[in-house]
Amino acid sequence: METQDLKKAGLKATVPRMKILALLEENKVRHVSAEDVYKALLESGEDLSLATVYRVLTQFEQAGLVTRHHFEGGHSVFELNQGEHHDHILCVKCGRVDEFVDKVIEERQQKIAAEKGYNMTDHSLYIFGICSACQKD
Amino acid sequence: METQDLKKAGLKATVPRMKILALLEENKVRHVSAEDVYKALLESGEDLSLATVYRVLTQFEQAGLVTRHHFEGGHSVFELNQGEHHDHILCVKCGRVDEFVDKVIEERQQKIAAEKGYNMTDHSLYIFGICSACQKD
DNA sequence: TAAGTTAATGAGAATCGTTCGCATTTAGTG
DNA sequence: CACTAAATGCGAACGATTCTCATTAACTTA
Numbered sequence: 397m398e399t400q401d402l403k404k405a406g407l408k409a410t411v412p413r414m415k416i417l418a419l420l421e422e423n424k425v426r427h428v429s430a431e432d433v434y435k436a437l438l439e440s441g442e443d444l445s446l447a448t449v450y451r452v453l454t455q456f457e458q459a460g461l462v463t464r465h466h467f468e469g470g471h472s473v474f475e476l477n478q479g480e481h482h483d484h485i486l487c488v489k490c491g492r493v494d495e496f497v498d499k500v501i502e503e504r505q506q507k508i509a510a511e512k513g514y515n516m517t518d519h520s521l522y523i524f525g526i527c528s529a530c531q532k533d
Numbered sequence: 534m535e536t537q538d539l540k541k542a543g544l545k546a547t548v549p550r551m552k553i554l555a556l557l558e559e560n561k562v563r564h565v566s567a568e569d570v571y572k573a574l575l576e577s578g579e580d581l582s583l584a585t586v587y588r589v590l591t592q593f594e595q596a597g598l599v600t601r602h603h604f605e606g607g608h609s610v611f612e613l614n615q616g617e618h619h620d621h622i623l624c625v626k627c628g629r630v631d632e633f634v635d636k637v638i639e640e641r642q643q644k645i646a647a648e649k650g651y652n653m654t655d656h657s658l659y660i661f662g663i664c665s666a667c668q669k670d
Numbered sequence: 671t672a673a674g675t676t677a678a679t680g681a682g683a684a685t686c687g688t689t690c691g692c693a694t695t696t697a698g699t700g
Numbered sequence: 701c702a703c704t705a706a707a708t709g710c711g712a713a714c715g716a717t718t719c720t721c722a723t724t725a726a727c728t729t730a
Contacts, residue, residue, distance in 0.1 A: 408697055410707060430688080445709045450688060452707095470607030470687060470716070485649055494649050501641050505660050512622055512631050513665035521658045523642050528650035545726055547678060567717080582680045587717060589678095607687070607716060 405459035412444045416452050420462065420476040427465070427473040427493055465520075483520075487527035494527075542596035549581045553589050557599065557613040564602065564610040564630055602657075620657075624664035631664075 399409040407413060415437055425432070434449045453474050456462040465473050465484075481502075482495040501521065509516035536546040544550060552574055562569070571586045590611050593599035600612050602621075618639075619632040638658065646653035 408706065410697065412708075443709095447689075447710080448708055454689095466603050466605055466607075468603055472687085485646060485651055487651065488654060494651075496645050496649065498641055498645060501638050504635055504638050504641075508633050508635060509622060509660055509662050512633065514622055514624065514631075514660070514662035515668055516660055516662040517625060518661040519659060520661070522656060523646055523651070523653055524655040524657070525646050525651035525653040531652055545677070547726070549679075580680095582682095584681080584718075585679055591718095609716085 401461070405456075405461055407455060407459060412442075412448045413452050413455075415442050415444070416449065417456070417461070420474075423476070426495075427475050429471060429473050433474075483522070485523040485525065487530055488524050489526055489530040489533075492527050492529075538598070542593075542598060544592060544596060549579075549585050550589050550592075552579050552581070553586065554593070554598070557611075560613070563632075564612050566608060566610050570611075620659070622660040622662065624667055625661050626663055626667040626670075629664050629666075 399414065401417065402409045402413055416433055419433060419436055420428070428436075430446065430449045430453055433453070434444075434446045437444055437449075453462060453464070457464050457474070461477055462474050463477055465475065467473060480497060482497045483501075484493055484495055486493045505519050506516060536551065538554065539546045539550055553570055556570060556573055557565070565573075567583065567586045567590055570590070571581070571583045574581055574586075590599060590601070594601050594611070598614055600614055602610050602612065604610060617634060619634045620638075621630055621632055623630045642656050643653060
């Protein structure tokens, strides 16, 4: 039950929080904006405010349930944390997003951080390109 | 002369553009926001508008003279393209930014893109951590 | 080098995603 | 079931960026 997940994260199990978490867990789309979440919930009959969506997503992020990605134009998209860490490769033409995991890169990053005297906490890697479908146009 | 650089980039050699390019080439700071550029130029006696700074930086980006980095909170910072490509490692406590180049990572990225059927055009890699100075606090 | 054409600029309004303030409602507790 | 703190809704506020449009400056050609 989601109630447990929320409690574990130190968050009260309120209606908006459960609805948002449930939506993310449906996993229809991996990467959603606050606006996406807001609209999807309105459509499914929920009545909540956009401000709440932002608040909740920010709390989820702080609780480690969700990762926020910063995109161009000040947009953020959120992604439920599940399974292993991964990075992203995205198409600059159609916006398609794929994911990948590469141990070699992970290791090199650790090494680089160490060399520079940093205690690595996180990283963000995006590869941009043109996907196979778009190469045909 | 900067005039040449601008012409080469297909841009008229106007006063604001030359001043902004000169400022970036001074290279006092590698990563500047539009606001930084605007203030610095005002202080050095130039009279230009923030809108122009944004316009010019965007044109520089399109011309490949400059790279724009998207940071948290919808902030962008710009960096003059000079020398070789590099990635960034930054301190989440003090905001310090270091740069690095890693051939292994570059190659892996090419390989991953190919595997996923993408024609890679660019990438962005940030390592986050706590720098040596901040580890002591 | 002066006139003409077009693109660039300044100033401020407008936009967009996001956050805030505050009155109201709800969840968890006893 | 009543109580208290925390969560929500609403709309206003915000900050970065972009737009509009009248004015000005930069290349072109004579």
